[in-house]
Amino acid sequence: KVMDPIADKLLVTSALVSLVALDRLAAWVAMVIIAREFAVSGLRIVAIEQGVTIPASFLGKLKTAIQSLAILALIAVSVDNAEWVSLLVYLAVAITVISGVDYFVKARSLLRETPAT
Numbered sequence: 374k375v376m377d378p379i380a381d382k383l384l385v386t387s388a389l390v391s392l393v394a395l396d397r398l399a400a401w402v403a404m405v406i407i408a409r410e411f412a413v414s415g416l417r418i419v420a421i422e423q424g425v426t427i428p429a430s431f432l433g434k435l436k437t438a439i440q441s442l443a444i445l446a447l448i449a450v451s452v453d454n455a456e457w458v459s460l461l462v463y464l465a466v467a468i469t470v471i472s473g474v475d476y477f478v479k480a481r482s483l484l485r486e487t488p489a490t
Contacts, residue, residue, distance in 0.1 A: 381437065382410045388444045397447050398462070405466055406440065409473040416480050425483050432472035439465045 386407055392398035413433075420427050443465040446458045 378414075382414065385440060385444070386410065388448075392444070392447050397452065402462060402466055406469050409469050413473055413476050416476060420480055420484060423484060425480075427476065427480050427483065430472065430475060430479070432468065432475050436465075436468045436472040439468050 389398065389403040389406060393400050393403045417427050439461070443458070443461045446455075446461055450458050
């Protein structure tokens with residue numbers, strides 16, 4: 374349960390960094406996605422320390438699917454005339470931010486419900 378999400382995050386992070394290095398992806402896109410991953414992971418650690426489990430949400434799963442498709446498209450599709458790839462990347466950024474906000478909002482209410490120890 375712990376290692377699988379970490380492995381996923383490492384795989385996505387390494388792909389994003391590689392795509393930036395190959396000039397296939399803007400650095401700000403990679404930074405937004407990676408920052409969200411660190412923030413949500415940190416949030417989950419804080420919650421676990423307080424005895425709260427934050428389950429994966431539909432938005433989080435959708436984020437993973439869209440990010441994976443965007444990364445695959447960036448690797449497989451030629452840069453020329455691939456506007457749909459850019460749209461997919463921007464969709465990945467949008468759902469990444471939205472799902473990150475969703476996790477923090479849900480965690481806030483879950484952590485408030487937990488009695489102080």
